Amino acid sequence: MFSTLFAPLLLVVPVLALPNVKHQCCNLSNTTLLLPSNQTALAVPTDAPSFVAVAVGVQNYTCNATALTYSNVGAVADLFDVSCISGTSQFSTIGNDAFGIWNHTSSSVTGQDVIKKLGLNLQLLGHHYYVPNPNTTAGSPAISPKWDFTSDAEKGNAEAFVIGAKVGDLPAPTGKNDVDWVQLKKVEGELANTVYRVKTKGGQPPTSCTVGDPSLSVKYTAQYWLYGANFKR
Ligand SMILES: *[C@@H]1O[C@H](CO)[C@@H](O)[C@H](O)[C@H]1NC(C)=O
Ligand SMILES: *[C@@H]1O[C@H](CO)[C@@H](O)[C@H](O)[C@H]1NC(C)=O
Ligand SMILES: *[C@@H]1O[C@H](CO)[C@@H](O)[C@H](O)[C@H]1NC(C)=O
Ligand SMILES: *[C@@H]1O[C@H](CO)[C@@H](O)[C@H](O)[C@H]1NC(C)=O
Numbered sequence: 001m002f003s004t005l006f007a008p009l010l011l012v013v014p015v016l017a018l019p020n021v022k023h024q025c026c027n028l029s030n031t032t033l034l035l036p037s038n039q040t041a042l043a044v045p046t047d048a049p050s051f052v053a054v055a056v057g058v059q060n061y062t063c064n065a066t067a068l069t070y071s072n073v074g075a076v077a078d079l080f081d082v083s084c085i086s087g088t089s090q091f092s093t094i095g096n097d098a099f100g101i102w103n104h105t106s107s108s109v110t111g112q113d114v115i116k117k118l119g120l121n122l123q124l125l126g127h128h129y130y131v132p133n134p135n136t137t138a139g140s141p142a143i144s145p146k147w148d149f150t151s152d153a154e155k156g157n158a159e160a161f162v163i164g165a166k167v168g169d170l171p172a173p174t175g176k177n178d179v180d181w182v183q184l185k186k187v188e189g190e191l192a193n194t195v196y197r198v199k200t201k202g203g204q205p206p207t208s209c210t211v212g213d214p215s216l217s218v219k220y221t222a223q224y225w226l227y228g229a230n231f232k233r
């Protein structure tokens, strides 16, 4: 009788006692996005980023039976905070380092495992995935990329997501095996006004396909730079 009555209370008390502390990123006011000096496809940001994340994930493709090339049909990735290593040499190599492990692991290995294997303890900020495009204007893509921190670093903050639309595209300066560097503008959400995908590694499909080829998930890593977060933390 005693234990069934009081056990639930004992479980609840410590939860209520926890302060509502959100993940604190390190100060990014001196961190600037370096783009190739001769490119004009992506606008060079002039302000400081709100978040910089390394992404570990996959790009998904299906065979386009008309073009006989793969079409991108979305992506999924875990996003880890790299603000606290922004002053270190690891900041620029982490995507490559993570890809070196990620590209050779079985499906049971997670992005978090890859980061741990690098000897780093980076906070999970959130997830990158695709949703139906909320912008239903004719000519808009059917699906749109989303960056969502609402279940992780910004748990409880319903505005901490952004859905984007591509406004600029630069072939990866590192070569054709790496997905393009892109700039996106906000369509919905308060996590950012502008998002950049840069420092990509992997993620490209084979150059051609034949009708009936199965869908593919191609592993990639990248950095996402989010500018103009517009919510109270
Ligand atoms: C970040 O650092 C800059 C310059 O060092 C400072 O002006 C700013 O107040 C800091 N921001 C936060 C949130 O601590
Ligand atoms: C940014 O750089 C300025 C000038 O070098 C320095 O005084 C300041 O402490 C730096 N702020 C951060 C957050 O690193
Ligand atoms: C920029 O310069 C690099 C290296 O010189 C070259 O490979 C690339 O094609 C150039 N890109 C543009 C957009 O001119
Ligand atoms: C398939 O390729 C054709 C020809 O390039 C193109 O018009 C069409 O939009 C593509 N379909 C999809 C779903 O990407």
Ligand SMILES: *[C@@H]1O[C@H](CO)[C@@H](O)[C@H](O)[C@H]1NC(C)=O
Pocket (backbone or CB within 6 Å): 058, 059, 060, 073, 074, 075, 076, 129, 130, 217
């Ligand atoms: C992409 O493929 C992965 C499996 O590799 C799957 O879990 C995910 O739901 C797919 N996402 C999209 C948007 O197609």
Ligand SMILES: *[C@@H]1O[C@H](CO)[C@@H](O)[C@H](O)[C@H]1NC(C)=O
Pocket (backbone or CB within 6 Å): 135, 136, 137, 138, 139, 140, 141, 165, 186, 187
């Ligand atoms: C919605 O889509 C149209 C057509 O693609 C585009 O011109 C417009 O900028 C989009 N609006 C937003 C908010 O993304």
Ligand SMILES: *[C@@H]1O[C@H](CO)[C@@H](O)[C@H](O)[C@H]1NC(C)=O
Pocket (backbone or CB within 6 Å): 103, 104, 177, 178, 201, 202, 203
């Ligand atoms: C990933 O690994 C495969 C072999 O497992 C290799 O063919 C491919 O080139 C690697 N991807 C990149 C971008 O290096």
